[in-house]
Amino acid sequence: MAKKAKPSARELTPLQKTPTGIPGLDEITSGGLPKGRTTIVCGGPGCGKTMLGIEFLVRGAVEFNEPGVLMAFEETPEDMARNVASLGFDIQDLADKKKLYLDYVYVDPSEIQETGDYDLEGLFIRLQNAVETIGAKRVMLDTVEALFSGFSNMGVLRAEFRRLFRWLKDRELTTIVTAERGDGTLTRQGLEEYVSDCVILLDHRIKDQISARRLRIVKYRGTKHGADEYPFLIDERGMSILPVTSLLLDHQVSSERIPTGVPDLDEMLEGKGYFRGSTILLSGTAGSGKTTLAASLADATCRRGERCLFIDFEESSKQVARNMKSVGIDLDQWARKGLFFHEAWRPTQFGTEMHLLRIHKLIDTLKPSCVIVDPVTNLVSASSDKEVHSMLLRLIDLLKNRGITGALVSLTSGGDNLEGTHVGISSLTDTWILLRDIELNGERNRCLYVLKSRGMAHSNQLREFTMTSKGIRLVPAYIGSGGVLTGSARLAQEAKEKSAERLREQETQRKRQEIDQKRLALQAQIAALQAEFASVEQEAEQVRNQEEQRLEELKLDRDGMARSRRAN
């Protein structure tokens, strides 16, 4: 926002903003706090007001080169430095480098005697001196309301507060004023009456013994902002706010395909596997092979030399490694190479936000290309379905925004609708692989099918899922006259079919021989007849020859007779 300094003369300049640098806060405020104006951060005790303010100053000084003044009314700078040191901020060091100016304003009503007219010019002189000393752009007044307990003349105080906020605005100092939340009002002393540009409310509540911090932008004049309550966390790296969902659905997509780790499953997905950066849901009943399938994906990821983060809410790292070895997946080798990271913790260890943040941080530090969460359904034990749903939504959003392939394992408990997930995230995922048991003939066999896979022509087959010592194999289930058969029933049926086939083959063979024999017999017959024919022919010839000979002899006889008679 702030970069659109002066677009053109006729266009109204939009409200300029100062980025806080606090992860998530700039996103929900669309750019940061109003530049050169005062923001009230209010909330009950221990809700993180001071943290937010100090982080605003520290990040301003470190990341944006905007020095800041911290005017503390309740804690001494030494105490404060100690408090925030645990969050990784060294404010004393920044103060030494003149990037931060610390001023502790000590107000003790018991020491002060009021004798007539006064004003708080001293405060202004201190502030001015501080701002000028380091060229401050940011100011934080923590908790300025303490002045109300120090002075009894309300008329003077109110006038001075009004003057203070105008003073800050005139000098274009981006200011955070923290204030204690009042009874039924945002701030105890009604500070919001003086400053009305931006009000941020922090809340810290305990539900089911698990704490949850939330932030809400009550008011932000002249700009759009997220209106929801956003969970936030304070940990060793400061504050982070998690937008429930990013306001836009505009993440980059990849059409690159990555193998699933199971060649047979790749085959079911057009022979190519999942899309990179897609979210895969692996759901199924207990013992249906979800973790093994997820581990195969991890194995395939590491095999490509990419990093994989496996978040486990059920098993310890060693247990998973041992179990996966039995199906020929050696995760330890990848762990040793720094490619596979197995992080296990109990789902009840903290609230959903903390889980998400922890995952967030792991992703930030490890930069994996694939994240597996096993199983997401266990999170419900720590909070409500609704919260888990919203957390998973944010997790998926995070993964998609970073182009990380995500595999969420979901356990379907007995009796639940198989084609549904406990936490209702199926519609958010791109590929849904369902694992189920088929109970038949005293056996339980595993079956796998691709329920959906966006953007590809996936197989519609139900495959039998077998775990071998060389990984997962998917056998096409027997589909035939006997129905869909799996396991030994499938094997029996296959054997039966094989023997029937053999019988048929023998029969054909026999018939073929029979015909051959017949053919031979006929040929013999033909030969015999031909022989007979030949002898008949011969006989006929003989008869003809004898006749000719007789006629010859007769003629000779006649001639002899005539000669003797001296005929002629």
Next chain:
Amino acid sequence: MAAKTNSKKDSASAEIIDLRLYVAGQTPRSLAAISNLKKICGEDLGSRYRLEVVDLAKNPALARDHQILAIPTLVRSLPVPIRKIIGDLSDTERVVVGLDIRDGKPDKRPAGGTKGKNGR
């Protein structure tokens, strides 16, 4: 602490009272404070006081170092404990009580003291 204060009060006539008045520029309120203080000091302390007027407009860094918020502020740095009085010092009675300087008139002291406490 109390014992120490008492012992000092006993020998108060010999003691020097160190006062510092913080102002910010020559505002009417600052001027009023100076003249009011001079009046009180003249009446009650004679030559026993030592007054320093600090103009924070000229020396802004001192505001932080000396923890000054309200203007004008009168600080009694000696005798201990340190006392702070704010305002233009027009309420003479309260200034006297606040500075705890009415040594010469013991009859009025308890009354003034009580009044001062109630006032706060």
